[in-house]
Amino acid sequence: MLVKSEYDIQFHLPMPTPMVAMLHLHPSLKSQVRAGNELKVEHINGETKSDVPVSEYHETDVPVLEYHDVFGNRCTRFMAPAGGIRLSGTSVVEMEGLADPINAYAQQAAVEDLPSEVLQFLLASRYCEVDKFGPIAQDLFGWMTPGWTKASAIRDWVHEKVMFNYKTARPTKTAMDVFTERVGVCRDYQHLAITLSRCQNIPARYVTGYLGDIRAPFSGPGDFSAWYEVFLDGRWMTMDARHNEPRIGRVLMAAGRDAADVAITTSFGNAILTNFYVDSYEVLEDGTTVPSLPGTIAQEPIVTSSNRGSAGAVQGFSE
Incomplete structure (x- = not known):
């Protein structure tokens, strides 16, 4: 089974702001990634878009702007200029297509x-x-x-x-x-x-x-x-x-x-969320989307982020 995931998250920054994003897939999925899993950071000024430099992580290099945190999560840090900022990316992962296992006899260690x-x-x-x-x-x-x-x-x-x-x-x-x-x-x-x-x-x-x-x-x-x-x-x-x-x-x-x-984004300054889109769905080998089953359940959108103001207070949108 192939699962495609994508996101488009945008902020308005009143002033240049350091940010950390945790938007890559977990390193344990590296062998299962079939496409994508790259973070694109863009500065939006009216109709003009320009890329914000982001260093990709390589195990043989010294990470400059990308690193693994103390829990092994893949993180990206960058200095975002004032104005509009867009974080976007897609990934395609190959999975077994099995439901969460029930391990009825799993033992607890002392x-x-x-x-x-x-x-x-x-x-x-x-x-x-x-x-x-x-x-x-x-x-x-x-x-x-x-x-x-x-x-x-x-x-x-x-x-x-x-x-x-x-x-x-x-x-x-x-x-x-x-x-x-x-x-x-x-x-x-x-x-x-x-x-x-x-x-x-x-x-x-x-x-x-x-x-x-x-x-x-x-x-x-x-x-x-x-x-x-x-x-x-x-x-x-x-x-x-x-x-x-x-x-x-x-x-x-x-x-x-x-x-x-595990905040998806952390801004070390004020960041105003202006757009939030996330989706994850099954696709076929040719990229065709496999639709969900019929039926709807009302659900409000959620955001996972951390916004640290000048006073150091942690604010954010939560699931």
Whole structure:
């Protein structure tokens, strides 16, 4: 199966602004990329467009403007001139075309047996206040069999208890806010599930990428998506508290402790979003688009970005 993903994101910048973009696919997909996966940055001044220099990453070279962050995500940094800025790109990835696997017998390792690099995904982070959820998680899930049984129960509990409402999105909402309010958007579902998982000593990390309506009913305008992964049987396994039924066509872009680590764009100054388009869909070998199944589900568009103002406050649009 071939999955094509594309985006066109535009900002207006009042003044020259340093930016970081996390818009490439995850390096683990390198062997599956059949076309594209390049970021084009353009300065738009009226009818005139000009490219903004962006260095591509090469393993044998010293990266100047492109680098891998501490989680292994591929990042691009550039100095954007004042005015209009357009970030665009496409990619085609070959995938098996299988739905998210159900690993019913996956085992949970004791904390002392976990790889050292995985331990950070048991700790509290910006949006996942593990320190506040210990008694809550123990009361809800402490009695359950460790491993996939408990991990999937946490996922399903969050899915059932939280109501989706785009209008409630805010960049400061934490897992405790979601637990208290019982309403949120994609990233809020994942933050709460990640926090509860970590409290039960199940390493969990936040993931962002594409999840189009592939072999599924059309659900509205496309966007980036958020899900999470748990570490069982010595590897990372997909979980999604928002879409808790197995899905086809997840395309990984970045992973981190929570949404703060994987913002699609970060501007070190004021950046006003003026256009946002994202889509991900199945295509045939000749490029023909395979349509979604009939049916519609109302869904508001979402944006994953971070906008750091002069005071250093993190603002942004959230899933």
